[in-house]
Amino acid sequence: MKIKVTGNFLYEGEEYEKGEVVELPDSIARSVIDKGYGERTEETSEEKTPPEEIKKVGEGRKPEWKRKVWISEDRNLSISVWPRGGKFDSPSLTLEENRRDDSGNWKSNRIYLPTGSTLVALSEHLKSAWNELQKMKSEEKE
Known part of the structure; x- marks a missing residue:
């Protein structure tokens, strides 16, 4: 499920920051939404986030x-x-x-x-x- 992060959180050692659009497993995404750290994205085709801008699990920032x-x-x-x-x-x-x-x-x-x-x-x-x-x-x- 694709969500928009509304509050910073950590999942599987990866930090997700406010404003990011991320793809998470459905159960995790629902939990994030329930806890107030994300909201489901309801994008129209005109607003759709390009796939290269969607952060997937494990594809976040890496330490130098x-x-x-x-x-x-x-x-x-x-x-x-x-x-x-x-x-x-x-x-x-x-x-x-x-x-x-x-x-x-x-x-x-x-x-x-x-x-x-x-x-x-x-x-x-x-x-x-x-x-x-x-x-x-x-x-x-x-």
């Missing part, structure tokens, strides 16, 4: 750079650098945790990280935390 670190077979973290576009005037950075739940389904949580000097400070804090952990581990061995 991505690294994944596996924590265990049921959990990983991904860091992605996204090009400017959509609601962002400059490139953006995300940290995403993917975790398998008790029923075997993958769940994900994504946060947008700062891209300026705050990111450098955050990375320094992470490095300091790692150093502190190493210090504590070496003290436990003594």
Whole structure:
């Protein structure tokens, strides 16, 4: 089903942004509409969106750079650098945790990280935390 996105949402790791016309499986499209994030498109032949402008599942923006670190077979973290576009005037950075739940389904949580000097400070804090952990581990061995 083709819908017009009325509020940003995430589906299968893909971000859909307000104003986009997308093709989704019928059950997903109905759920998106019910939750207030989309509306069914009722285009006339004169208004029809050209097929190349319809975003299909899995054909959205792709990160310019991505690294994944596996924590265990049921959990990983991904860091992605996204090009400017959509609601962002400059490139953006995300940290995403993917975790398998008790029923075997993958769940994900994504946060947008700062891209300026705050990111450098955050990375320094992470490095300091790692150093502190190493210090504590070496003290436990003594």
